Amino acid sequence: MDxxxxxxxxxxxxxxxxxxxxxxxxxxxxxxxxxxxxxxxxILVGSTPGLAGPMAMAISxxxxxxxxxxxxxxxxxxxxxxIGVMKxxxxxxxxxxxxxxxxxxxxAYMTTLDGYPLAQRGExxxxxxxxxxxxxxxxxxxxxxxxxxxxxxxIIVERYLDLPEKTALLLLSMAFxxxxxxxxxxxxxxxxxxGLLAAYVGTGEDFSPRLxxxxxxxxxxxxxxxxxxxxxIVGEVFKSMEDMRxxxxxxxxxxxxxxxxxRGLSVGLLRSISPYIARSALIGTAIGALPGVGxxxxxxxxxxxxxxxxxxxxxxxxxxxxxxxxxxxxTEAANSSVSGANLIPVLSLGIPGNASAVxxxxxxxxxxxxxxxxxxxxxxxxxxNPELVVAFGLFTMMMLANLLNWTIGGRVMxxxxxxxxxxxxxxxxxxxxxxxxxxxxxxxxxxxxxFTIGFGVLGYLMRRIDMSxxxxxxxxxxxxxxxxTARQAFSATGSDPWFLFSxxxxxxxxxxxxxxxLLSARxxxx
Amino acid sequence: MKKVIRSLQAAACAIALVTNxxxxxxxxxxxxxxxxxxxxxGGGADTQARLIAEExxxxxxxxxxxxxxxxxxGLNLLKAMKGQPNDGSVIGIMVTESLAYNRLVAGDSGxxxxxxxxxxxxxxxxxxxxxxxxxxxxxxxxxxxxxxxGEKLRFGAMSPKLADLAYLLGKAHDIEFNIVSLKGGKxxxxxxxxxxxxxGWGAGIQGKAVKAGEMVNLVSGLSKPLDLSPDAPLLKDLGxxxxxxxxxxxxxxxxxxxxxxxxxxxxxxxxxxxxxxxxGGLIQKAFGGAAIFKGAELDQMLAADSEAAxxxxxxxxx
Numbered sequence: 111m112d113x114x115x116x117x118x119x120x121x122x123x124x125x126x127x128x129x130x131x132x133x134x135x136x137x138x139x140x141x142x143x144x145x146x147x148x149x150x151x152x153i154l155v156g157s158t159p160g161l162a163g164p165m166a167m168a169i170s171x172x173x174x175x176x177x178x179x180x181x182x183x184x185x186x187x188x189x190x191x192x193i194g195v196m197k198x199x200x201x202x203x204x205x206x207x208x209x210x211x212x213x214x215x216x217x218a219y220m221t222t223l224d225g226y227p228l229a230q231r232g233e234x235x236x237x238x239x240x241x242x243x244x245x246x247x248x249x250x251x252x253x254x255x256x257x258x259x260x261x262x263x264x265i266i267v268e269r270y271l272d273l274p275e276k277t278a279l280l281l282l283s284m285a286f287x288x289x290x291x292x293x294x295x296x297x298x299x300x301x302x303x304x305g306l307l308a309a310y311v312g313t314g315e316d317f318s319p320r321l322x323x324x325x326x327x328x329x330x331x332x333x334x335x336x337x338x339x340x341x342x343i344v345g346e347v348f349k350s351m352e353d354m355r356x357x358x359x360x361x362x363x364x365x366x367x368x369x370x371x372x373r374g375l376s377v378g379l380l381r382s383i384s385p386y387i388a389r390s391a392l393i394g395t396a397i398g399a400l401p402g403v404g405x406x407x408x409x410x411x412x413x414x415x416x417x418x419x420x421x422x423x424x425x426x427x428x429x430x431x432x433x434x435x436x437x438x439x440x441t442e443a444a445n446s447s448v449s450g451a452n453l454i455p456v457l458s459l460g461i462p463g464n465a466s467a468v469x470x471x472x473x474x475x476x477x478x479x480x481x482x483x484x485x486x487x488x489x490x491x492x493x494x495n496p497e498l499v500v501a502f503g504l505f506t507m508m509m510l511a512n513l514l515n516w517t518i519g520g521r522v523m524x525x526x527x528x529x530x531x532x533x534x535x536x537x538x539x540x541x542x543x544x545x546x547x548x549x550x551x552x553x554x555x556x557x558x559x560x561f562t563i564g565f566g567v568l569g570y571l572m573r574r575i576d577m578s579x580x581x582x583x584x585x586x587x588x589x590x591x592x593x594x595t596a597r598q599a600f601s602a603t604g605s606d607p608w609f610l611f612s613x614x615x616x617x618x619x620x621x622x623x624x625x626x627x628l629l630s631a632r633x634x635x636x
Numbered sequence: 637m638k639k640v641i642r643s644l645q646a647a648a649c650a651i652a653l654v655t656n657x658x659x660x661x662x663x664x665x666x667x668x669x670x671x672x673x674x675x676x677x678g679g680g681a682d683t684q685a686r687l688i689a690e691e692x693x694x695x696x697x698x699x700x701x702x703x704x705x706x707x708x709x710g711l712n713l714l715k716a717m718k719g720q721p722n723d724g725s726v727i728g729i730m731v732t733e734s735l736a737y738n739r740l741v742a743g744d745s746g747x748x749x750x751x752x753x754x755x756x757x758x759x760x761x762x763x764x765x766x767x768x769x770x771x772x773x774x775x776x777x778x779x780x781x782x783x784x785x786g787e788k789l790r791f792g793a794m795s796p797k798l799a800d801l802a803y804l805l806g807k808a809h810d811i812e813f814n815i816v817s818l819k820g821g822k823x824x825x826x827x828x829x830x831x832x833x834x835x836g837w838g839a840g841i842q843g844k845a846v847k848a849g850e851m852v853n854l855v856s857g858l859s860k861p862l863d864l865s866p867d868a869p870l871l872k873d874l875g876x877x878x879x880x881x882x883x884x885x886x887x888x889x890x891x892x893x894x895x896x897x898x899x900x901x902x903x904x905x906x907x908x909x910x911x912x913x914x915x916g917g918l919i920q921k922a923f924g925g926a927a928i929f930k931g932a933e934l935d936q937m938l939a940a941d942s943e944a945a946x947x948x949x950x951x952x953x954x
Contacts, residue, residue, distance in 0.1 A: 175683060176690065176914070273816075273832055315817060317708050317742035317796075326715060330707050471822075481844050554703045598816045602790045602832065605814075 119494070120502020123186060124510070141186045145507050148191035149514050150522065152198020157206060157526035158544065163199025167192050167469040175477065182479035185500055190507045192473060196466040197249060197511045200446045201519050204241035204438070205526045209234060212346045212541065216338060216583045217405040217445040220413040220437075227433025235524065239375050240383060240435040241442045242520040248391040248443035250512045252450030255395050257505045260454050260487065273599035274609045278619035280592045281610075283407055285623040288581045289630030290414050296631070297577040304568070305585025306592075308332055313590060315597065327557045332565070336549050337586050340562040341579045343545050345569015347538050352570075354535060383439040386416045390444035397444075398451025405448035406584055412444025413437065450508065457482055457501060663899035665724045668699040672717055672728035674710040680922045681884065684758065684908075685729045687915035691907045698903075709795060710734025711742055718751045722892040724900055727755065732883045736941035737797040741949060753892040754938055756901040756930040757883035758908040759923035761839035763798075763857030764868065765805075768828055769850055776854045776874060779835065783811040790814045792824040792836030797945070800952035801857065801871065801880055802837070808875035837880070840923055863924060878948045881941075883927055901930040 123141075130140040155166040174191055178184035207218040208225030221241065228237040271279065288298035312319045312331030322328035390412035397408040416437065417430040430437040449466065456467045474480045479496070486497045549562050572579045603609040611617050671689050675681035682704065689700035705713040710730035720726040735754070739747045767773040773782070783789055791806070791813035793799040799815050806813040816833050818824050824836035828851070837857060845851040846864050853865035857880035862868055871879050886904050888897070909926040910916040919926050929937055 176687070312707070317711055317738060318744060319708060319712075329715070330705065330712050554701075594819065598818065598827075598832070602814050602816045604788060604812075 116498050117502050119499045121506045123503040124506045141190045144187045144190035145194045145511050148194020149198040149511055152195040153202035153522050156199035156202025163195055164466055166195050184477050185480050186503050188473050189504055192470055193507055194511055200449055201245045204442055208237045212343055217409040219580050220409045220441040223431050224433050224437030238524050240438045242523055244387045244439040244442040245446040246515045247387050248394055248447035251391040252395045252447035253508045256450040256453055260457050273602050274612050275615045277595045277599045278610055278616045280588055282619045282623045285626050287584050289626050298581045301577050301581035302585040305582035306589045308337055309586045309589025332561055333553055336558045336562040337565050338583050339545050340565025341569035344566025347542050348566055348570035349573045383435055386436045386440040387443040390440045391447040394444040394447030395451040398448035399454045405445045408448045409441050409445040413441045416440030457486055663895055665698050668701050670726045671700045671702045672705045672713050674713040674730040676706050684918055688907045691913050691915055692903050709738040711738055714747050717889055720889045722889040724896040727888045729886050732885045737945035740945050741796055751890045753888045753890055753897055754934045755886040756905040757885050759919045760883045760927035762862055762924050763839050763880040764853035764862050765855035766838040766842045766851050767835050767854055769852055780809050790816055790833040792816050792818045792827045792833035794818050794820050794824055798837045803952055804876045
């Protein structure tokens with residue numbers, strides 16, 4: 111069995127697997143059907159403000175498993191559906207960001223900066239087309255890299271990063287986020303601090319919960335969903351309500367000009383955005399391959415790099431943030447190209463880099479028969495390695511989802527623009543209701559809804575004082591991991607208090623951390 | 637068509653009634669049963685609980701409302717469950733370690749064994765001390781040899797009890813392990829694969845890798861040999877008088893009447909023990925088959941576990 115036989119077996123496993131039904135004489139394999147339904151659900155979920163891919167994956171996983179059972183044959187259909195949702199939500203996530211200024215996921219936040227101004231100018235269709243083409247290109251590129259590099263890249267990265275280095279890398283990414291986003295590094299750091307504070311409520315190693323003031327409700331800590339959706343979505347809803355109260359209700363928030371509706375993107379525009387797509391796809395893929403650093407950092411890096419480049423090349427033209435297609439392209443290509451590369455550490459080491467990957471691992475764990483880890487990529491010469499067949503089946507389904515994305519993705523995505531016709535004063539309560547319902551479905555405890563509203567108030571206050579909520583969100587997501595890795599690094603080095611400076615790589619990471627903060631503080635002052 | 641559906645419904649009811657007679661003839665829950673789950677949603681343990689509930693719903697018409705109450709090794713669940721009605725309307729799933737070691741180590745938790753009524757266990761853990769085959773360790777003696785050769789070894793453990801056992805195991809052989817606490821068995825496997833730790837505890841999750849020859853069970857953490865590696869020495873043989881015997885456990889608030897307790901325990905255990913059921917199939921696959929203890933036998937086991945945990949805590953503090 112050489113590698114080509116495995117590729118063939120993987121493709122066969124998808125297309126010649128169990129049949130769902132026959133359509134005009136053609137047998138439709140169940141895996142293909144699952145990819146398609148997952149993809150459509152993903153776009154719908156991604157483009158509905160208040161919902162996000164991981165949430166849909168979380169809700170559908172138990173249902174899928176109870177439908178398909180625990181046999182190895184369940185692996186491909188379940189993976190297919192989850193991958194469909196992941197990809198659909200990635201491309202759909204740009205819709206609410208562009209049309210309503212409410213990012214469905216933290217990594218779509220940067221898309222709002224240029225997408226929403228464009229939509230307000232009546233160019234929503236153009237913005238959506240740019241988002242789709244950038245997202246689909248980034249995604250496809252990343253999948254190709256995944257398929258080519260999966261076995262080698264992650265193992266090399268992992269070999270050079272021990273626990274202390276991972277801790278230092280997390281610190282570096284937080285410092286970077288704090289200083290890059292928003293107008294002031296000080297506010298960014300405060301935002302990071304608040305995120306860490308919220309992440310540390312009720313958590314930790316000790317059996318008596320910390321920072322809870324004896325409250326049982328706080329003892330479980332805040333869930334990721336309530337903190338993130340609260341700050342990002344509910345906070346935005348509160349702010350918009352205040353804006354509406356001040357400015358009066360206007361029924362138009364984003365117009366799609368009729369003349370604009372059918373028009374594709376001009377060659378000139380494609381030419382001008384393609385360098386940004388290419389650069390961001392590279393950045394996103396590189397970041398995705400690092401275990402544990404997710405798509406939000408990629409989006410931020412892609413956007414800032416693009417922004418710097420644009421300011422240098424075209425200082426006289428409109429800049430990032432004024433509502434230009436390049437800004438959308440830079441963000442969407444970066445955050446979409448994370449998803450494929452993110453599976454490099456997942457498949458070769460079993461370590462997830464983002465929430466979607468977590469659910470793929472959970473599915474593999476629950477069904478069995480596929481153990482993400484180095485054993486997946488063992489090319490047995492004499493016997494068939496069934497896990498490698500599943501891996502190639504997975505790659506086949508990813509490419510299939512990409513094909514769907516290129517062909518029908520843009521159309522479905524723009525069809526979601528129908529929601530622009532809903533006046534904002536009807537839409538906001540719906541978003542609020544959907545968000546709170548989704549939280550309750552996920553948490554099944556009412557106090558989580560109160561937490562979400564509380565975080566919504568925090569998000570509103572942050573917006574009022576011009577403090578970016580994004581560092582808060584990233585710090586909240588990485589906070590638990592930071593503490594865990596730091597504790598582990600400390601005990602693994604035999605309780606060495608200087609573990610953050612124990613190797614050359616660590617020292618470089620820590621040096622960069624300090625340097626970034628100092629530089630951003632200085633440049634802002636001048 | 638309507639007729640067909642109606643007759644199907646009638647048949648389903650009849651079947652449900654017949655199967656019910658075995659364990660639930662005398663008792664019906666007062667309403668929907670709140671099922672608290674001490675594990676994160678979507679994992680194997682959570683799925684096990686939900687599938688068991690689903691199957692009882694289908695066969696007996698009882699209604700379950702699952703709720704994940706995670707964190708602090710099951711103590712969050714125990715605190716939330718303490719004082720709730722003991723009429724069968726609230727039950728929870730955790731591990732036996734939650735009621736024994738974790739309850740004691742928290743000290744000020746205010747939780748007593750009598751605050752809870754244990755119902756039944758469903759499956760046990762195949763706890764082994766695991767290393768990667770490529771590390772070159774074939775037996776625990778190799779580990780001792782490497783350590784006396786000056787190598788600093790990292791030892792991954794997913795609970796404080798297992799960290800204590802790792803410490804005592806090292807102490808018995810003059811090794812000071814750098815004990816790294818990790819969240820869950822999957823994290824230990826990841827850390828082993830990534831080379832972040834040299835050794836680690838696996839509660840059964842290592843089975844596939846051991847079968848494939850990628851990992852080895854160096855020591856059985858149990859009071860008996862491991863199914864997969866019967867030759868691996870027991871902790872007892874290596875000078876540690878404690879063990880990591882543990883099970884998934886359904887429990888309810890304390891002071892429950894025997895009728896209710898038996899009805900619930902029978903319903904839960906009969907699904908778990910049936911390998912034909914979805915839940916039983918999962919248990920077979922993920923945890924190596926059902927292990928059922930209930931009634932007086934379970935009470936004795938938990939009391940003994942608590943005693944052993946108290947003395948383990950003392951031994952590890954010395």
